[in-house]
Amino acid sequence: VKGIMTVHAAMAAAEAGADGIVVSNHGGRVLDGTPGTIDVLPEIVSAVKGRITILIDGGIRSGTDIFRCLALGADGVLVGRPFALSAVTGGSEGLVSTAEKYRRELIQAMRMTGCHTLKDITADKIKVMK
Numbered sequence: 001v002k003g004i005m006t007v008h009a010a011m012a013a014a015e016a017g018a019d020g021i022v023v024s025n026h027g028g029r030v031l032d033g034t035p036g037t038i039d040v041l042p043e044i045v046s047a048v049k050g051r052i053t054i055l056i057d058g059g060i061r062s063g064t065d066i067f068r069c070l071a072l073g074a075d076g077v078l079v080g081r082p083f084a085l086s087a088v089t090g091g092s093e094g095l096v097s098t099a100e101k102y103r104r105e106l107i108q109a110m111r112m113t114g115c116h117t118l119k120d121i122t123a124d125k126i127k128v129m130k
Helices: 007-015 037-048 063-071 081-112
Strands: 002-004 020-023 053-056
Touching: 002 007, 007 020, 007 037, 020 037, 037 053, 037 063, 063 081
Parallel strands: 002 020, 020 053
Antiparallel strands: none
């Protein structure tokens, strides 16, 4: 189920038998007052982690963003717009370049925090600023 932005919606999806959710505002961050997906992720993770798969999208612009999402409990991270733009402006070479950029940045964040595997990425590796 895509478009989950609240604990209530996440719990409803889990109770309805969904295998997973995508924490997503469908690009709605452009609207005043709409929270970013990473802002609502921790409370959703607290409510349904282990019951269903939790994916996140929206505003993911670097490998460090991927690291943060995984640290906050997402099981996976979806990246759309940067790859779409890469395909339009650079074709397959642009896609490969963007994927490599994300990979390098994620690996760098992992090295700097002592994470050898993706499972090593935990909330204690980041500081959430309020």
